Amino acid sequence: NHLRDDLRQTTLKALNLAKHTITIHTYALTDRAILELLQKKALDGVTIHIYYHKNNNAHLTKYHKDNLYFHPILGKGLMHEKWIVIDETFCLFGTANLTPSSLSMHDNFLLGLHCPGLAKALSKGGSTDFKQKFGDQNFELFLLPHPNALGKVINTLESAKKTITLALFTFTHPEIINTLL
Secondary structure, three states: OOOOOOHHHHHHHHHHOOOOEEEEEEOOEOOHHHHHHHHHHHHOOOEEEEEEEOOOOHHHHHHOEOOEEEEEEOOOOOOOOOEEEEOOOEEEEEOOOEOHHHHHOOOOOEEEEEOHHHHHHHHOOOOOEEEEEEOOEEEEEEOOOOOOHHHHHHHHHHHOOOOOOOOOOOOOOHHHHHHHO
16 A cells, blocks of 8 residues: 555455455455455355454354355454465465455555465465475565564574565564664
8 A cells, every 4th residue: 555556456356366266364354345256256156265353254244155154263362364365376465454444544565476385385274384485585484373483584684684674563572673773
C-alpha cells in the first residue's frame, strides 16, 4: 500500500488463477469480494482450506460450500500468519489481513513467489522452516515460533553491508533493535 498498489485487486487476481487448490492462513478474513471469489472457486471445484484465528471470523461458516473448508486455530495467543498458497506452486506472503481496511487503508505489503517446493511444504502443513536457492540468492523462511529464527535474523542483520529493509507491524524486540543500532 505504501506504493499505492491495490492489494485487494492483486490478491483477487492471484486467487482467480487457482485451478486446483488454495490454502490461506490469516488472522482475519472479512473482505466480501475475496470471500465471494473463494465461494465461486469452490463451486468450480477448487479445494480451499482457510486457517484463521479462533476469535475472528465467526461469520465465515455462512460461506460454507463443498470444497471450502474452515479451520479455526485454537492455539494460545494470537495467530498472525498471513500467507496464501495457490495450486501448490505460488505463494503470497504479506502483512495484510484479508479485511477491507487492511487491504486498502493501512500500509501493508504483499510478496509473491513462484516456488513449488515451498508452496507444497506450506500447504501440507509440514515444515516451519524452509531453505532454497534462487539463482545466487539463498532464501529462508521461518514460521514462528521457531527456535532458530531470532538467531538467523540477528546473524543476517549483522552481515549486512549496505542496506537493511524491514517490514514490521510492531518493532519491539530489544536484540533486533540493539543489532540495528
